[in-house]
Amino acid sequence: MNVHRLEDIHFRDPYILAIPSRKKYYLYGSIGQNVWKGPAIGFDVYESEDLIHWSGPSPCFRAPADFWSDHHYWAPEVYEWEGRFYMFASFKAEGVPRVTGVLVADQPEGPFELWCRSLTPPDWECLDGTLYVDDQGDPWMIFCKEWVQVEDGEMYAVRLKPDLKGTIGKPDLLFKASEASWSVGGGEQRNRYVTDGPFLYRMQNDELVMMWSTSGQDGYTLGLARSVSGKPQGPWKQDEKPLFANNGGHGMLFRTFEGQLCLTIHAPNNHPNERPVIFRMQENHGQLTLMVNPT
Template sequence: MQIKRLSDIHLRDPFVLTDKNEKKYYLYGTLGVNVWEGPAIGFDVYVSSDLQEWTGPIPAFRPEPDFWADHHFWAPEVYLWGGRYYMFASFKVEGRCRGTGILTAESPEGPFHSMGLPLTPPDWECLDGTLFVDENGAPWMVFCREWLQVEDGEMYAIRLQEDLTGTVGEPVLLFRASEAPWTTGFGESGENYVTDGPFLYRLPSGELIMLWSSHGDLGYALGIARSQSGQIAGPWTHDPLPLFAKDGGHGMLFQTFSGQSMLTIHAPNDAPNERPVLFRAVEDGGRLTIEKRD
């Protein structure tokens, strides 16, 4: 087992789970080594007590021989729910649409085991599912429908069963990528817009926001959407400028043991140079700003 700094860890789509009881941070992410090509290895986790030095990699998930997917294992997020740990992650196999499924384990280090096929619609190309718990304590999954299928990438929410084994009702469309002022299209006529990496967060002011990523004027970027009702259905509006504008994104917020809010993203966005990066996050009257952590 090695001790590493974040600059030594080749991960995309970083996610940090804070364990206040054990006083440990757990870092997950898409393994950069075969993110685009070849059979996927699985997911690793790194463990730290100070956000400076990380022990790992620890194999958190390795697919069983009968696992349904074999490549594009992306964006793992881990949550404690009902006394167990659940990993939301995206997977792909030839002949089946990409989807977000859920894995479970007794420990944040794993080993995580599949709970079955994806919970996203089987005929939709989807990715980047994230857990949201509403004001009534009900679990939801927010996920992206890919531009590859709809051109203008879409953001959806779907209610989950209490034990996270299935869904309740139909997906609810929250917004399309082109609705944000800061996003830019691509393709021959600029009709393609990306939705990536949603993460929902309630600010100390009580406002419900969503971090999500797309392409902006300076490359891959991270923006903020805001629910005008404070509930998952929205309606959602978008800040005019991205929170992080140049060549980095797929972010999430977490709290340190001392209560400091932190943002993590991967930057830059080009392989094989992606690394997890940490920023201090400050909320003031609904405005979120970030400061690079030393």
């Protein structure tokens, strides 16, 4: 199997699953070559023991002939839950709103198969669902309602059933993209605001924060919101300054096997140059800081 460095991997929306028992990291992402045009081929995975050398790609999901979606296979995130591995990802078909669905596999490398077609409302254009498990052990999904439908992109939370096959109650609106001072609107009226890539993290000081991405002054931008209640329902308050403002984003956090907190994003945000990048992070007194040089 081929071995690559991150700069050789054409992925958007990178997600890294660390499995200590295997001493391996698994990298998933939107396959850059077919994100925007042409039929999607599915999802791939890379494996690494050191975050530097990555073997792959290996196909972890290929849609069967009767699969309902045929394009926009985006932002796969994989979680271990009750002994199996669940992939949350975005899917779309012509004339059908984009959804976050769930795939399942017995191993992190797949093969994944359909578990739940959609966890988002059937008439909403949605994407980038991420799993969060609260202090009571209940699963939630945080997801985006697209600017293409509402112009000012929205962020929602919905509680999930324990088997991750459905939702409990209606989604709660958390915030709109324009509420962040660092978010910049697009379009002729400058009123189209993007919400992308939420990821929740419990800080050492017990604050619940959410990373999410939008358009900023210098391109794609990654910022931070904080839950005033400490719960996924919020209310959420936006930090005044973004975490990363140099045309990169859709981030998530993970810890190395040595305990180092790391951030991965794709950068730059320009097709076909987007690549996964990993930064070491410092966490002090409720603040996250990127270390200057990526790993």
